[in-house]
Ligand SMILES: Nc1ncnc2c1ncn2[C@@H]1O[C@H](COP(=O)(O)OP(=O)(O)OP(=O)(O)O)[C@@H](O)[C@H]1O
């Protein structure tokens with residue numbers, strides 16, 4: 001499925017729709033090159049989960065953790081760009097962070113990818129003439145709750 005995202009308001013709407021549908025153990029895999037809009041969409045999702053503060057890009061820390069009551073459900077926002085090898089995701093304790101939490105993953109391939117998980121919603125952002133295009137692939141757990 002392709003979704004046109006002509007401007008930041010459209011990013012915000014998609015992010016909030018994803019936030020409403022999100023469950024613990026889900027992964028939103030945000031793919032796309034440098035500047036494609038991954039952090040922008042992650043921020044919209046985090047805001048949709050109720051977070052009112054400023055959301056830092058996790059590009060330096062790799063993992064940022066958000067816990068209730070500031071958000072509706074436990075959430076991990078990760079940027080795996082700086083991982084040299086997927087095995088480093090284990091070394092930083094990704095599995096422990098993920099216990100009972102949803103994961104927003106920028107550069108998911110650098111952590112080995114998540115598309116084999118039924119709870120994975122993969123969103124590839126591409127620069128378009130106007131804004132961005134999102135290509136959405138939903139794992140089995142997302143059937144019936146894919147944001148329109
Ligand atoms: N739909 C859109 N239309 C127009 N501009 C957008 C859209 N989405 C994001 N942008 C702009 O694109 C720029 C880069 O966005 P962002 O930082 O989210 O990218 P990123 O994919 O996280 O990049 P990186 O890989 O460097 O972390 C920002 O200035 C943002 O405002």
Ligand SMILES: [Mg+2]
Pocket residue numbers: 038039040057059079106
């Ligand atoms: Mg980013």
